[in-house]
Amino acid sequence: MADSTRTPERRYGTRPTMKDVAARAGVGLKTVSRVVNGEPGVTPDTVQRVRNAIEALGFRRNDSARILRKGRTASIGLVLEDLADPFYGPLSRAVEEAARAHGALLIHGSSAEDPERERELVLAFCARRVDGLIVVPAGDDHRYLEPEIAAGIATVFVDRPPGLLDADVVLTDSYAGAREGVAHLIAHGHRRIGFIGDLPRIHTARERLRGYRAAMAGAGLPVDEAWVSLGPTDPARVRAAARAMLDGARPVTALFSANNRVTVTAVRELSGRTRPVALVGFDDFELADLLDPGVTVIAQDAAQLGRTAADRLFRRLDGADDPPEVTTLPTRLIPRGSGELPPS
Amino acid sequence: MADSTRTPERRYGTRPTMKDVAARAGVGLKTVSRVVNGEPGVTPDTVQRVRNAIEALGFRRNDSARILRKGRTASIGLVLEDLADPFYGPLSRAVEEAARAHGALLIHGSSAEDPERERELVLAFCARRVDGLIVVPAGDDHRYLEPEIAAGIATVFVDRPPGLLDADVVLTDSYAGAREGVAHLIAHGHRRIGFIGDLPRIHTARERLRGYRAAMAGAGLPVDEAWVSLGPTDPARVRAAARAMLDGARPVTALFSANNRVTVTAVRELSGRTRPVALVGFDDFELADLLDPGVTVIAQDAAQLGRTAADRLFRRLDGADDPPEVTTLPTRLIPRGSGELPPS
DNA sequence: CTGAAAGCGCTTACAG
DNA sequence: CTGAAAGCGCTTACAG
Numbered sequence: 261m262a263d264s265t266r267t268p269e270r271r272y273g274t275r276p277t278m279k280d281v282a283a284r285a286g287v288g289l290k291t292v293s294r295v296v297n298g299e300p301g302v303t304p305d306t307v308q309r310v311r312n313a314i315e316a317l318g319f320r321r322n323d324s325a326r327i328l329r330k331g332r333t334a335s336i337g338l339v340l341e342d343l344a345d346p347f348y349g350p351l352s353r354a355v356e357e358a359a360r361a362h363g364a365l366l367i368h369g370s371s372a373e374d375p376e377r378e379r380e381l382v383l384a385f386c387a388r389r390v391d392g393l394i395v396v397p398a399g400d401d402h403r404y405l406e407p408e409i410a411a412g413i414a415t416v417f418v419d420r421p422p423g424l425l426d427a428d429v430v431l432t433d434s435y436a437g438a439r440e441g442v443a444h445l446i447a448h449g450h451r452r453i454g455f456i457g458d459l460p461r462i463h464t465a466r467e468r469l470r471g472y473r474a475a476m477a478g479a480g481l482p483v484d485e486a487w488v489s490l491g492p493t494d495p496a497r498v499r500a501a502a503r504a505m506l507d508g509a510r511p512v513t514a515l516f517s518a519n520n521r522v523t524v525t526a527v528r529e530l531s532g533r534t535r536p537v538a539l540v541g542f543d544d545f546e547l548a549d550l551l552d553p554g555v556t557v558i559a560q561d562a563a564q565l566g567r568t569a570a571d572r573l574f575r576r577l578d579g580a581d582d583p584p585e586v587t588t589l590p591t592r593l594i595p596r597g598s599g600e601l602p603p604s
Numbered sequence: 605m606a607d608s609t610r611t612p613e614r615r616y617g618t619r620p621t622m623k624d625v626a627a628r629a630g631v632g633l634k635t636v637s638r639v640v641n642g643e644p645g646v647t648p649d650t651v652q653r654v655r656n657a658i659e660a661l662g663f664r665r666n667d668s669a670r671i672l673r674k675g676r677t678a679s680i681g682l683v684l685e686d687l688a689d690p691f692y693g694p695l696s697r698a699v700e701e702a703a704r705a706h707g708a709l710l711i712h713g714s715s716a717e718d719p720e721r722e723r724e725l726v727l728a729f730c731a732r733r734v735d736g737l738i739v740v741p742a743g744d745d746h747r748y749l750e751p752e753i754a755a756g757i758a759t760v761f762v763d764r765p766p767g768l769l770d771a772d773v774v775l776t777d778s779y780a781g782a783r784e785g786v787a788h789l790i791a792h793g794h795r796r797i798g799f800i801g802d803l804p805r806i807h808t809a810r811e812r813l814r815g816y817r818a819a820m821a822g823a824g825l826p827v828d829e830a831w832v833s834l835g836p837t838d839p840a841r842v843r844a845a846a847r848a849m850l851d852g853a854r855p856v857t858a859l860f861s862a863n864n865r866v867t868v869t870a871v872r873e874l875s876g877r878t879r880p881v882a883l884v885g886f887d888d889f890e891l892a893d894l895l896d897p898g899v900t901v902i903a904q905d906a907a908q909l910g911r912t913a914a915d916r917l918f919r920r921l922d923g924a925d926d927p928p929e930v931t932t933l934p935t936r937l938i939p940r941g942s943g944e945l946p947p948s
Numbered sequence: 949c950t951g952a953a954a955g956c957g958c959t960t961a962c963a964g
Numbered sequence: 965c966t967g968a969a970a971g972c973g974c975t976t977a978c979a980g
Contacts (some may be wrong), residue, residue, distance in 0.1 A: 273753045281715060288967035293959065301965055318751035323731040324672055325957035329972050331768065335711075335732075344697035345908075346690045346890075353688035365728060366710040367679075370700060384709060388679075407662035411619045436953055524891065531894055546690075546868065547891050550875055555945040563688075621973055632951035637975065645949055669973035673956050955976080964966085 337385030355468025356568030437591030438471025555598025718733025739780030781935030782815025801862035805908030900943025
C-alpha cells in the first residue's frame with residue numbers, strides 16, 4: 261500500500277485523491293469532502309488548510325467515483341444518424357444546451373442508419389448509466405430497451421418513432437408537410453409530379469410518400485408508379501431516379517424531393533437541363549434562396565425538435581410519470597421560385 | 605441491508621448487480637465477473653447457470669463501476685466552437701469513428717467561442733476522467749490544463765493552437781491558403797482587394813490576414829487599411845464591412861472572405877449588386893458550385909483535421925511520449941468562377 | 949475450476 | 965465542528 265502521507269507530490273499518471281488531500285491538510289476524509297462540495301459547518305481555518313492542500317496537490321474530484329455512490333450520472337446520450345449531417349447540427353446543439361442547463365454532459369454517437377450499430381451505441385450508453393437517452397432510431401424493433409427503461413433510463417425518440425415500444429416521441433408532421441408541398445405544385449398547374457424519397461423502412465420516408473399520394477388523390481390526379489422512387493439517398497441513385505422520371509414516357513413536369521440530401525442532388529440534376537422543372541423539397545437548407553431559381557421548401561425546425569425532446573427528457577428525469585406522449589411539430593412552406601414554375 | 609437472495613426480481617429504478625446474479629446463480633461474485641467478461645476457466649454448466657440468472661434479472665454490467673476499478677474510462681472529450689456549425693460536422697464524425705475503432709465513447713460540447721465556457725467544459729470532462737481530449741480552443745491561456753495533462757489526460761488541439769501550453773496541435777495552413785487565394789485574385793488582374801475576417805483573437809483569423817498581406821506585398825500592391833475588416837462573423841457586421849469596401853472612396857474590385865460564414869454573407873451581399881465583384885472564400889461549402897457564378901474557394905479538409913487529431917490522441921494513449929508536435933495540413937484552391945472574374 | 953477479501957475514490961449515515 | 969466506518973458495483977491479487 262502506498263504511504264500517501266510520505267508521497268504527497270504529484271506523480272505522472274497518478275492523481276491525488278481526497279485521502280491524499282486529507283493527509284496533507286491533517287484532517288479527515290469527510291472534511292475534505294465537505295470543503296470540495298461547499299457543505300457548511302467547517303471552520304474557515306480548516307477550509308483554508310484543505311484548500312491549500314488541494315492547490316498544492318493539484319487535486320480534482322473524480323466525478324466517476326462520486327457518480328457511483330450518488331446514483332445519477334448527470335449525463336445523457338444522443339444517438340442520431342450522422343454527426344456530419346447538417347440537419348442534425350441544430351438538433352444536437354439544442355440538446356446540448358438543455359443538458360448544460362441541467363448540469364448534464366452529452367455523450368454523442370452516429371448510428372449510420374444501421375440498426376445494429378444503433379443498438380450497440382444505446383446499450384453502451386446504458387452500461388455507462390446515462391440518466392437519459394435521446395434517439396433518432398435507425399432500427400424498427402426497440403424492445404431491447406425495455407429492461408433499461410424499466411431500470412429507470414428515461415428515453416425519448418426524435419424525428420422517427422420507435423418500433424414495438426411505447427415511449428415518448430417528438431416528430432415533424434411529415435405527412436401534412438409533404439401533402440402541402442405537393443398541393444402547392446398542383447396549384448401551380450402540375451399534373452405529373454415525381455416523388456424521390458429515402459429508404460422505405462424509414463418512417464419519415466413513408467409518411468412523406470403518404471402525403472404525396474394524398475395530395476395527388478385530393479386533386480383527382482392519378483399516380484404513375486414510374487413517378488415514385490424510394491431508396492438510398494446517394495447522388496447516383498437519386499440522379500438516376502430523377503432522369504428516369506424526367507426522360508420517361510410520361511415525363512413529370514415537377515419533382516418533390518423528400519429530404520435535404522435528395523433536394524441538393526435534384527438541384528444539381530435540374531441545373532444541367534434546359535427545360536425548366538418545378539421543384540419543392542422537404543427540409544430547408546442554407547443558400548436555398550441564392551440558387552437560381554430559389555428552392556421552394558417545406559421547412560422543419562430541427563432545433564425545436566431537439567429542444568422539445570430534451571424538455572420531455574428532463575421532465576421525465578424530474579419525475580414526470582404520465583403516459584408516453586407523441587408530439588408533432590408543424591412544417592412551413594417557403595416559396596422561393598422553384599416551386600412556382602409553371603409546367604413546361 | 606437488502607437481502608438480495610430474497611428479492612431477485614427487478615424493482616423499478618433499481619438495477620440488479622453482479623451480487624444479485626451471483627446469489628441467484630448460486631455462485632461467487634468472481635465467477636459472475638468471469639462469465640460477464642468472457643474469461644476462461646469456467647465450466648460450461650456454470651456459465652449457463654450464470655447466463656440464465658443474467659437473463660432472468662435483466663442484468664447489465666455497470667461500466668462506471670468497472671471504470672473506477674480499471675483506471676481508464678474508454679471515453680474521450682471533444683470541445684469545439686459550435687456543434688451546429690457545418691464546418692465541424694465532418695470533424696466530429698471523424699473523431700467519433702476513431703473513438704469507435706478504439707472502443708471509446710465520445711463526450712461532446714460547444715464552447716460558443718467563450719474561453720470561460722471552454723474551460724468549464726474541459727474541466728468537467730477531466731473530472732469525469734476522460735482518457736483524452738480534443739479541443740478547438742476558444743481561449744488563449746491553457747495553463748489550466750497543465751495539472752490534467754501531468755496527471756495523464758492526453759490532449760490534442762485542433763484547428764487552432766493552444767495558448768501558453770506546449771501540446772500536440774493539428775492545423776490547416778491558413779497562411780499559405782489565404783496567400784494563394786489572394787494571389788489568385790491578383791493573377792486575375794485585381795489590385796484593390798478587400799479582406800473580411802473573424803475576430804482578431806482567433807489564431808486562424810490572424811494567419812489568414814497575414815497571408816493576405818503577404819500576397820499583396822509579394823505583388824508590390826499597397827494595402828489601404830479600409831480594405832481590411834476583422835470582427836464577429838454575424839451577417840450584419842459582415843455586410844456592413846463589405847458595403848464599406850465596395851462603396852468607399854477607393855472601392856475594391858475583389859473580396860477575400862476568411863471563413864465559411866463570412867463567404868456566405870458576402871455572396872448574399874454581392875448577389876444584390878449589378879457590378880460584378882470577384883470573390884474567393886476560405887473553406888469550401890455545399891452548393892458553392894451551383895451558385896452563379898460558382899464560388900472559388902480555398903478548401904480545407906475538416907474530416908482529415910479530425911482524423912489526424914484523433915490518430916495523434918490515440919497514439920498518445922497507446923504510450924507515445926515523443927515531444928508535442930505541430931501538424932499542418934495543406935489547403936486546395938478550387939476555381940469555380942467567382943475568383944476568376946476580371947476587375948470591373 | 950472457484951471464491952473470499954481488499955480496494956478503486958468517493959458519499960452516506962452516524963457518532964462524537 | 966469533525967471523522968471513522970460502511971458501501972456504491974465492479975476488478976485485482978491471491979488462495980484453495
